[in-house]
Amino acid sequence: MEYSPGFGDVMVEKVYGVGVGPGDKELLTLKAVKVLKKVDKIFIPVSKEGRSSLAYDIVKDIVEGKPVEELLFPMIKNQECLKIYHERAFENIKSAQGEVAVITIGDPTLYSTFSYLWRLLKRDNIPVEIVNGIPSPFACAGRLNIPLVEGREKLVILPRGEDLERYLGLFDTIVVMKTKRLGEILKRILGKEERDKYLVGVVSKGFWEDENIQWGKIEEIDFEDINHYLSLAIIKRVDREDI
Amino acid sequence: MEYSPGFGDVMVEKVYGVGVGPGDKELLTLKAVKVLKKVDKIFIPVSKEGRSSLAYDIVKDIVEGKPVEELLFPMIKNQECLKIYHERAFENIKSAQGEVAVITIGDPTLYSTFSYLWRLLKRDNIPVEIVNGIPSPFACAGRLNIPLVEGREKLVILPRGEDLERYLGLFDTIVVMKTKRLGEILKRILGKEERDKYLVGVVSKGFWEDENIQWGKIEEIDFEDINHYLSLAIIKRVDREDI
The missing domain is CATH 3.30.950.10 (Tetrapyrrole methylase, C-terminal domain)
Known part of the structure; x- marks a missing residue:
C-alpha cells in the first residue's frame, strides 16, 4: 500500500542541518547561504522562548522575510525532561511543509543541538543533509x-x-x-x-x-x-x- | 632608523592563509571567495612541479585570470631537505608585492602545509590572517x-x-x-x-x-x-x- 498523506498528515520533505559558523557572517559557506535562501522555513534552536538566538543573528540579513520558527531546547540537566523537548521540536519539524533548515552555531557534527533531532529524523527515515559550518x-x-x-x-x-x-x-x-x-x-x-x-x-x-x-x-x-x-x-x- | 625598502627589496604586505575546504566549491566561505578575488597573487602548494593542485581545482573558476605561483613542497621525509623547500617557498612569498593568499585544502590550522610558512612569516613579522575552511x-x-x-x-x-x-x-x-x-x-x-x-x-x-x-x-x-x-x-x- 502506498503512503497517501491526508489532511493534517503533511510530512516535511527534507531537513538541512546547517552550520552557520562561529559568529562572523563572512564565515558562512556558499552552500549555507544557498540552502537558507531556498528552504521553505528556518528552525532556530533557542534556550528560552523569545530569547535572541546567536545562530539567527548570523543569518538574519540573508534570510529576511523567510518564515522562521523557534525550537525550545532549555538548558536543563534532567535527561528525561530534555527528551520531551527534543520530541516536541522534532514533531514541529516533521509537520512542516516542503524543505526546511535547522540552523546551529559552528558545525552540526560537533556538540550541536542538531544531533538530538538528527537521531529522531533518521529513526523516522526523514531525509537529512548536513551543510557544514566552520567549527569553533x-x-x-x-x-x-x-x-x-x-x-x-x-x-x-x-x-x-x-x-x-x-x-x-x-x-x-x-x-x-x-x-x-x-x-x-x-x-x-x-x-x-x-x-x-x-x-x-x-x-x-x-x-x-x-x-x-x-x-x-x-x-x-x-x-x-x-x-x-x-x-x-x-x-x-x-x-x-x-x- | 626607519625601514626604507629599495629596489629589489619589496616585501609582501599581508599573507592570507586560506582554507578552501574538502573539495566541494560550495563549501568555500564567503570570506575565502572575497579574499581570493581581492589579493594580488595566489600561491599554490604542489608536491611536484607542474602537477595539478586539488586546492587550486576548487577555486580556479573563482580566481580566473589572477596571477598564480606554485610553491614546491615535495613529499619527502628528510627534515633538513624539507626545510630548504620551506625557506625557498617563504622567500617567494616574501618578495611578492601587495597582498597575497596561500591556499590549502581543508583548514589552515589542521595539518596544513601552510603551518610551515606560517612560522617563518611570524618570525619575520609579516602580517598573517587566517581564513578558515571546512576541515575534512x-x-x-x-x-x-x-x-x-x-x-x-x-x-x-x-x-x-x-x-x-x-x-x-x-x-x-x-x-x-x-x-x-x-x-x-x-x-x-x-x-x-x-x-x-x-x-x-x-x-x-x-x-x-x-x-x-x-x-x-x-x-x-x-x-x-x-x-x-x-x-x-x-x-x-x-x-x-x-x-
Missing part, C-alpha cells in the same frame, strides 16, 4: 594566529575540563569547549614549574563585538573573564624541541 | 550523515593509525587522517568480539567525482580501496548504552 576550535585557532596541529601532532577535543590530567601528557594540543573552572583545574593539576610547559589560548565570544581573546602562559590568563558559554580554550605543549 | 573530519562526518561528538563525548584526531590501541578505549570518536594500513592495524589490535564494539566510516576523496564512502563494522569495510592520501576514517564506539 578552528576559527579560534585562526583568531589566535596559531595552528592547532601540524605534522605528527595529535589533537583532542573535550567538552569541558574534567579528567584533564589524563589527557595533558598525551596530546600536543587540547581543546576545551567550555572554560568554566578551567583556570582552577589547570592550577590544581599542574605544579608551578609544570605550568611553564604550556601555552593557553582562550577565546570568548570570538568574532562577536564583545570578543575576548587571550594567549599566554597559564599564570597570565584571566580565566574569570571567560565564563561565557561560547568560550573555548586551546592548550598547547611548548616544552618539546620542535615547537 | 567534519565534512566527512556530514557526508556519512553522523555526528562526530555529542553531549559529553570526547574526540581525538590522529594524523595516522599508529599507537591506536592507546586511544581506542579513551575516546568516543577517533578520527584517523590517513587510512593507510588502518584495516590491518584495527584487526591486529582488536579481537573478533571487540571489533563489534565499533562502527567505522571511511571517506576517500570525499566531495570529488571519484569519492568512496563506506560505513559499517570493521569486517565490512574494504580498506584496500581507501589508500588515497585524501582519505580519513571515523571510528565510533557503539557498545555504550546511550549511542
Whole structure:
C-alpha cells in the first residue's frame, strides 16, 4: 500500500542541518547561504522562548522575510525532561511543509543541538543533509594566529575540563569547549614549574563585538573573564624541541 | 632608523592563509571567495612541479585570470631537505608585492602545509590572517550523515593509525587522517568480539567525482580501496548504552 498523506498528515520533505559558523557572517559557506535562501522555513534552536538566538543573528540579513520558527531546547540537566523537548521540536519539524533548515552555531557534527533531532529524523527515515559550518576550535585557532596541529601532532577535543590530567601528557594540543573552572583545574593539576610547559589560548565570544581573546602562559590568563558559554580554550605543549 | 625598502627589496604586505575546504566549491566561505578575488597573487602548494593542485581545482573558476605561483613542497621525509623547500617557498612569498593568499585544502590550522610558512612569516613579522575552511573530519562526518561528538563525548584526531590501541578505549570518536594500513592495524589490535564494539566510516576523496564512502563494522569495510592520501576514517564506539 502506498503512503497517501491526508489532511493534517503533511510530512516535511527534507531537513538541512546547517552550520552557520562561529559568529562572523563572512564565515558562512556558499552552500549555507544557498540552502537558507531556498528552504521553505528556518528552525532556530533557542534556550528560552523569545530569547535572541546567536545562530539567527548570523543569518538574519540573508534570510529576511523567510518564515522562521523557534525550537525550545532549555538548558536543563534532567535527561528525561530534555527528551520531551527534543520530541516536541522534532514533531514541529516533521509537520512542516516542503524543505526546511535547522540552523546551529559552528558545525552540526560537533556538540550541536542538531544531533538530538538528527537521531529522531533518521529513526523516522526523514531525509537529512548536513551543510557544514566552520567549527569553533578552528576559527579560534585562526583568531589566535596559531595552528592547532601540524605534522605528527595529535589533537583532542573535550567538552569541558574534567579528567584533564589524563589527557595533558598525551596530546600536543587540547581543546576545551567550555572554560568554566578551567583556570582552577589547570592550577590544581599542574605544579608551578609544570605550568611553564604550556601555552593557553582562550577565546570568548570570538568574532562577536564583545570578543575576548587571550594567549599566554597559564599564570597570565584571566580565566574569570571567560565564563561565557561560547568560550573555548586551546592548550598547547611548548616544552618539546620542535615547537 | 626607519625601514626604507629599495629596489629589489619589496616585501609582501599581508599573507592570507586560506582554507578552501574538502573539495566541494560550495563549501568555500564567503570570506575565502572575497579574499581570493581581492589579493594580488595566489600561491599554490604542489608536491611536484607542474602537477595539478586539488586546492587550486576548487577555486580556479573563482580566481580566473589572477596571477598564480606554485610553491614546491615535495613529499619527502628528510627534515633538513624539507626545510630548504620551506625557506625557498617563504622567500617567494616574501618578495611578492601587495597582498597575497596561500591556499590549502581543508583548514589552515589542521595539518596544513601552510603551518610551515606560517612560522617563518611570524618570525619575520609579516602580517598573517587566517581564513578558515571546512576541515575534512567534519565534512566527512556530514557526508556519512553522523555526528562526530555529542553531549559529553570526547574526540581525538590522529594524523595516522599508529599507537591506536592507546586511544581506542579513551575516546568516543577517533578520527584517523590517513587510512593507510588502518584495516590491518584495527584487526591486529582488536579481537573478533571487540571489533563489534565499533562502527567505522571511511571517506576517500570525499566531495570529488571519484569519492568512496563506506560505513559499517570493521569486517565490512574494504580498506584496500581507501589508500588515497585524501582519505580519513571515523571510528565510533557503539557498545555504550546511550549511542
